[in-house]
Amino acid sequence: MISDPIFYAIAVPAVVLLGLSKGGFAGAGSLSLPVIAFVIDPVRAAAILLPILIVQDVVGIWAFRRTVDYFVLGWTLAGAIVGIALGYWFAASVSADVVLAMVGVISIVFGAHRLWKDRLGARAASTSPGWVGSLFGVASGFTSQIAHAGAPPWQLWVMPRQLTPAYLVGTTAVFFGAVNWIKVPAYLALGQFTGENLGTSAVLMPVAIASTFAGVWLVRRVSPERFYTAIYWLMIGVGVVLVAKAMG
Numbered sequence: 350m351i352s353d354p355i356f357y358a359i360a361v362p363a364v365v366l367l368g369l370s371k372g373g374f375a376g377a378g379s380l381s382l383p384v385i386a387f388v389i390d391p392v393r394a395a396a397i398l399l400p401i402l403i404v405q406d407v408v409g410i411w412a413f414r415r416t417v418d419y420f421v422l423g424w425t426l427a428g429a430i431v432g433i434a435l436g437y438w439f440a441a442s443v444s445a446d447v448v449l450a451m452v453g454v455i456s457i458v459f460g461a462h463r464l465w466k467d468r469l470g471a472r473a474a475s476t477s478p479g480w481v482g483s484l485f486g487v488a489s490g491f492t493s494q495i496a497h498a499g500a501p502p503w504q505l506w507v508m509p510r511q512l513t514p515a516y517l518v519g520t521t522a523v524f525f526g527a528v529n530w531i532k533v534p535a536y537l538a539l540g541q542f543t544g545e546n547l548g549t550s551a552v553l554m555p556v557a558i559a560s561t562f563a564g565v566w567l568v569r570r571v572s573p574e575r576f577y578t579a580i581y582w583l584m585i586g587v588g589v590v591l592v593a594k595a596m597g
Contacts, residue, residue: 372564432490
């Protein structure tokens with residue numbers, strides 16, 4: 350495992366953000382890879398985080414297993430499979446920094462737009478057809494494969510549908526639980542599941558599990574209005590960090 354204390358000073362807060370994301374505050378986890386990538390190679394950082402994500406998915410799915418919107422899940426997951434394949438095939442020719450910058454800008458614009466719309470009062474939930482969700486699923490799968498940054502594209506389609514917090518969290522948990530397992534063969538092919546990387550994942554695992562339960566606890570005690578407002582602000586924060594990382 351990695352023994353550098355500076356790495357863990359960065360990695361532990363990043364894993365806590367992942368846990369809060371898996372517990373319900375979707376989007377916070379998108380900050381984790383860019384943060385860890387400041388101290389180690391991004392591909393290696395992604396490989397270390399993937400087993401952690403998979404374990405956190407189990408906690409999130411178990412906690413919200415009864416609140417899943419299968420219409421949203423089916424359409425987006427179908428697209429995500431295509432997006433993951435594209436991300437794997439184009440990994441050598443697509444700059445992760447460009448992907449991070451694009452996702453970051455979209456997150457900032459979308460989050461700010463939704464906050465502005467909220468100030469204008471109630472609005473009708475989106476009723477866009479399922480095939481539109483598949484297109485966003487492709488984008489989510491692609492950015493997830495390249496940089497574990499699949500949450501913003503997913504949120505662009507799902508959040509305007511105004512699911513209840515429980516259904517949003519449950520559907521998100523199952524979606525990314527499936528996406529992360531689909532990514533495993535690609536990381537195996539890249540040879541990134543080394544003993545040192547898996548050992549580092551194991552050391553960080555207790556923090557990951559505890560922070561996921563903390564996220565579940567918080568989500569169940571936050572009103573729907575505050576929950577959505579928090580998510581939009583998180584999207585803006587995620588976007589700023591992603592753009593900064595890409596430019597740096």
